[in-house]
Amino acid sequence: xxTGIIEAIGKIxxxxxxxxxxxxxxxxxxxxxxxxxxxxxxxxNGVCLTITDLSTxxxxxxxxxxxxxxxxxxxxxxxxxxxxxxSLLPTTPLGGHFxxxxxxxxxxxxxxxxxxxxxxxxxxxxxxxxxxIAPKGSICVDGVSLTVNHVEGNEFEVNIIPHTLTATILGExxxxxxxxxxxxxxxxxxxxxxxxxxxxxxxxSTLTRSFLAEHGYIKKQDTx
Numbered sequence: 001x002x003t004g005i006i007e008a009i010g011k012i013x014x015x016x017x018x019x020x021x022x023x024x025x026x027x028x029x030x031x032x033x034x035x036x037x038x039x040x041x042x043x044x045n046g047v048c049l050t051i052t053d054l055s056t057x058x059x060x061x062x063x064x065x066x067x068x069x070x071x072x073x074x075x076x077x078x079x080x081x082x083x084x085x086x087s088l089l090p091t092t093p094l095g096g097h098f099x100x101x102x103x104x105x106x107x108x109x110x111x112x113x114x115x116x117x118x119x120x121x122x123x124x125x126x127x128x129x130x131x132x133i134a135p136k137g138s139i140c141v142d143g144v145s146l147t148v149n150h151v152e153g154n155e156f157e158v159n160i161i162p163h164t165l166t167a168t169i170l171g172e173x174x175x176x177x178x179x180x181x182x183x184x185x186x187x188x189x190x191x192x193x194x195x196x197x198x199x200x201x202x203x204x205s206t207l208t209r210s211f212l213a214e215h216g217y218i219k220k221q222d223t224x
Contacts, residue, residue: 002043004096004138004145006083006168007031010044013058015078020065024049024076025058031084033057041087041101045169046143046180047071048087048101071103072142072178081169083143096145097138098185105129107141107181109173110155119160120149121173125181130154132183132191140182144168 008029016023026044028036033054036042040051042059047067053060068074076082087101088094111122123141125133133139133156137148144164150157165171173179 001088002048002085002099002101002143003088003092003094004046004085004099004140004143006085006144008084009167009169010059010082010084012076012078012080012082015076022063022068022073023060024063024073025056025060026082027058028084031086033059036086043083043085043087043099043101043143045072045082046099046101046140046182047073047103067103070105071180072106075178081172083168085143097140099140099143099145099182100185102182103180104132104183105181107179109175109177109179112173112175115159117162119165119171120157121160121170122155122157123179123181124155127154129181129183132187134187137187138184140180142169142179144170 008031010026010028010031012024012026014023014025024044036051036054036059038051038054041048042051042061043049044061047063049061049063049067051059052062063073105126105128107123107125109121110124113120113122121141130151130153133148133151135148135151139146139148139156139158141158146158146160148156149159160170
């Protein structure tokens with residue numbers, strides 16, 4: 001698990017491509033190697049990977065074919081900058097939100113607008129992910145925990161403050177850039193609960209909107 005608060009900006013030093021997977025070697029910027037061990041989890045642009053080697057003074061990870069198929073790591077190149085975060089500990093301040101490091105899909109930056117000292121990004125996501133994104137909810141973009149400002153169809157907007165622009169790679173984006181998207185884990189589990197009683201022959205859910213209203217989770221007038 002992670003928090004979406006980026007600890008350092010790393011740089012890809014080597015990319016080794018095999019038949020169905022890949023190996024990456026990267027420097028870790030301000031992150032101290034002494035706090036890392038082989039077998040530890042680390043998020044690279046929001047993708048949870050396992051450290052396999054630290055002996056060169058850099059971090060080595062293997063990326064499976066499954067991960068390559070659903071993240072932007074399949075197009076990663078030497079020299080590219082990446083967001084880095086270590087997995088959280090019980091004592092880690094939860095400044096962002098719970099992030100699993102399991103990317104749900106790839107988004108595309110449709111527009112970048114300057115607003116004062118900040119940037120407003122408009123990002124399009126696959127239709128299947130749009131239902132999980134809500135105004136003022138949490139979203140993870142390339143490993144960065146952000147608050148959703150606006151949702152329209154399969155697009156949403158986030159505001160990037162100056163600190164985030166300097167502490168992450170978000171300031172490097174251009175219109176058309178691809179980013180890893182992880183929706184709020186709570187939304188995914190809620191959908192699973194709502195569909196818990198469904199089957200193909202008799203689609204009846206044991207967790208209904210009426211049940212949620214009766215127990216104070218949603219407003220009763222919303223059930224009509």
